[in-house]
Amino acid sequence: MKSKISHNVQYAIENVKLARPRKRAAKGDGLLLKREILDAAAELLTQTGSEEGVSIRAVAEKVGVSTPAIYIHFRDKESMIMAVCMEVFNELDRRLEVASSGVDDPVEVLRKQGIAYVRFALERPEHYRIVFMRRSATPLSEVYDIDPVSTNVFQRLLATVHQCQDMGIFPPGDGIQIVLALWSVAHGLASLLITKPYLPWPDIEEFADLIFKMARLGMSAFSEP
Amino acid sequence: MKSKISHNVQYAIENVKLARPRKRAAKGDGLLLKREILDAAAELLTQTGSEEGVSIRAVAEKVGVSTPAIYIHFRDKESMIMAVCMEVFNELDRRLEVASSGVDDPVEVLRKQGIAYVRFALERPEHYRIVFMRRSATPLSEVYDIDPVSTNVFQRLLATVHQCQDMGIFPPGDGIQIVLALWSVAHGLASLLITKPYLPWPDIEEFADLIFKMARLGMSAFSEP
DNA sequence: ACTGTTAAGTTATCACCGTCAACTTATGAT
DNA sequence: ATCATAAGTTGACGGTGATAACTTAACAGT
Known part of the structure; x- marks a missing residue:
């Protein structure tokens, strides 16, 4: 459906991600990411207007972190x-x-x-x-x-x-x-x-x-x- | 989570599927499959108790037909x-x-x-x-x-x-x-x-x-x- | 300043999902 | 018997949630 285009978009997004990686939290500050995740998820929910839009990947990207990082703070979606x-x-x-x-x-x-x-x-x-x-x-x-x-x-x-x-x-x-x-x-x-x-x-x-x-x-x- | 087991189950199911293929409908009887699909979907909904359980693949399998066959009768899920x-x-x-x-x-x-x-x-x-x-x-x-x-x-x-x-x-x-x-x-x-x-x-x-x-x-x- | 521990991540991969393009085959009118 | 076509199948693509195994930055203790 959007093979070529989405590939380019994906490439652009990855560039952005690489250009502005989120700084790793300090030792006791794991909760900082948790807060950021919750905010990103809530915002994504209003933006996309549907729960399906709030994918683990989308949230992770919005926060500027890899996908499995979400699972450090939440058992599952x-x-x-x-x-x-x-x-x-x-x-x-x-x-x-x-x-x-x-x-x-x-x-x-x-x-x-x-x-x-x-x-x-x-x-x-x-x-x-x-x-x-x-x-x-x-x-x-x-x-x-x-x-x-x-x-x-x-x-x-x-x-x-x-x-x-x-x-x-x-x-x-x-x-x-x-x-x-x-x-x-x-x-x-x-x-x-x-x-x-x-x-x-x-x-x-x-x-x-x-x-x-x-x-x-x-x-x-x-x-x- | 269930890699080995689900592989076996999958194998068993595929065996069953191959053993009892659904007979192809006659020329004007495409609607027969449509009926079967609707029934299978409804039953799957009560069985699994959630919409996520009603996957196109699950419905197709229940009817005894390949996955894309569903798309002959329905535009999308x-x-x-x-x-x-x-x-x-x-x-x-x-x-x-x-x-x-x-x-x-x-x-x-x-x-x-x-x-x-x-x-x-x-x-x-x-x-x-x-x-x-x-x-x-x-x-x-x-x-x-x-x-x-x-x-x-x-x-x-x-x-x-x-x-x-x-x-x-x-x-x-x-x-x-x-x-x-x-x-x-x-x-x-x-x-x-x-x-x-x-x-x-x-x-x-x-x-x-x-x-x-x-x-x-x-x-x-x-x-x- | 060095070092070992460990919290805080990443990479690579899995199985499953909806969907589609391209191919095949059974059916029924001619 | 032939042949158009309805009724399917095969195989693949990109996206999803999830996990195992690896890496690396931060800090405490010496």
């Missing part, structure tokens, strides 16, 4: 991608925090966080995809030895839900179930928007507002006689 | 997977139809179809994934020259929603928006169950019931003063 996921997940958490900072009404907090959630997903669709739509061999929670419920995102949501319950807005009982329900709604909208953008969606922000209002009203309906 | 998706999508439609056949109350129809939807997704998680979580280069609707809204699934849902609107259960206005909202909820639950099975989910059937009830109540709340 899966681990590398997982590490990127973890960082994306943390960024999502920060976004949710910012979105609802200074807001008192817990219902309004949920609404703002819901919209921030969808917005984040649409801004970084491929990042969102690898976190929430991938078939990961081992769940993040296992790799990083974390109980998913003790995640910041989950705990933040749970606390807000508890507030709503205390105010009688949400029905009493297991708050976790309510969190899962709300999360399902937000995730459903976000992921369907990403994978099926050609469906006849209305204005996204308005529609998100409508759906979250529906969820809130529906949930509240349980606590009324 | 993407097209083959797409064709499988299409069939899965149609099966989902049949499931929804069966699930609500003989039911009159449109609200009950929606509930039954919702549960059938989630059940289908959990029964064939990888099938569901390639239809609803893949980043497809071109949407199904484009490949098959179909307006997504004119899909059976979509039309079926829309008709039921219209019934609910006529009965005053759902608010009047654009039924398509309501369909998208309900679909988002169902998809959110189904896909989150698939990708994050280790979350503290309650009993799935009960929980699905709860979520759909929430959605229904929430939606109805709009049509009340």
Whole structure:
């Protein structure tokens, strides 16, 4: 398909690589490369717009290092991608925090966080995809030895839900179930928007507002006689 | 990792292949192979449990044919997977139809179809994934020259929603928006169950019931003063 | 300043993947 | 019986994740 051309390109790239080799890290500084790898992988993900674009070779080249060097810091590609996921997940958490900072009404907090959630997903669709739509061999929670419920995102949501319950807005009982329900709604909208953008969606922000209002009203309906 | 062993296995497989070559189809019967390929691909998807397991080579071998033979019937791997998706999508439609056949109350129809939807997704998680979580280069609707809204699934849902609107259960206005909202909820639950099975989910059937009830109540709340 | 240890890489290679160009062969109408 | 052609096969190419075996730069101890 691109035999001759790609050969030339490859040659050029190798020249660049040889011209600017990355300096080897000092003895205790192996983690420096790890950081560079994670950044390169994340950037490559947004650039190419798909996980397939993030090949070990592409990452290595971007960092200016040989391919197997990646394996010094990550067991395999899966681990590398997982590490990127973890960082994306943390960024999502920060976004949710910012979105609802200074807001008192817990219902309004949920609404703002819901919209921030969808917005984040649409801004970084491929990042969102690898976190929430991938078939990961081992769940993040296992790799990083974390109980998913003790995640910041989950705990933040749970606390807000508890507030709503205390105010009688949400029905009493297991708050976790309510969190899962709300999360399902937000995730459903976000992921369907990403994978099926050609469906006849209305204005996204308005529609998100409508759906979250529906969820809130529906949930509240349980606590009324 | 499995150099010696896999070599032997490969050898054995090739023996089998040589021992039982698939008979060449008659002149007008090229579609026979196409059918066999689709079945093999779908079966391989459930067997291996992941799209990566469905390699062109694996499919060809399963059918008992050489690798490039696949390309006689499909432009590329993407097209083959797409064709499988299409069939899965149609099966989902049949499931929804069966699930609500003989039911009159449109609200009950929606509930039954919702549960059938989630059940289908959990029964064939990888099938569901390639239809609803893949980043497809071109949407199904484009490949098959179909307006997504004119899909059976979509039309079926829309008709039921219209019934609910006529009965005053759902608010009047654009039924398509309501369909998208309900679909988002169902998809959110189904896909989150698939990708994050280790979350503290309650009993799935009960929980699905709860979520759909929430959605229904929430939606109805709009049509009340 | 020399040296041995070892962290931080590189080279070379493997098996597998999607894909294609070029060749072969079975089928069925003439 | 012949022959066009549908229905395949052989063999190869470049790209992928991964590994074993080698090299080299950095530092501690003398």
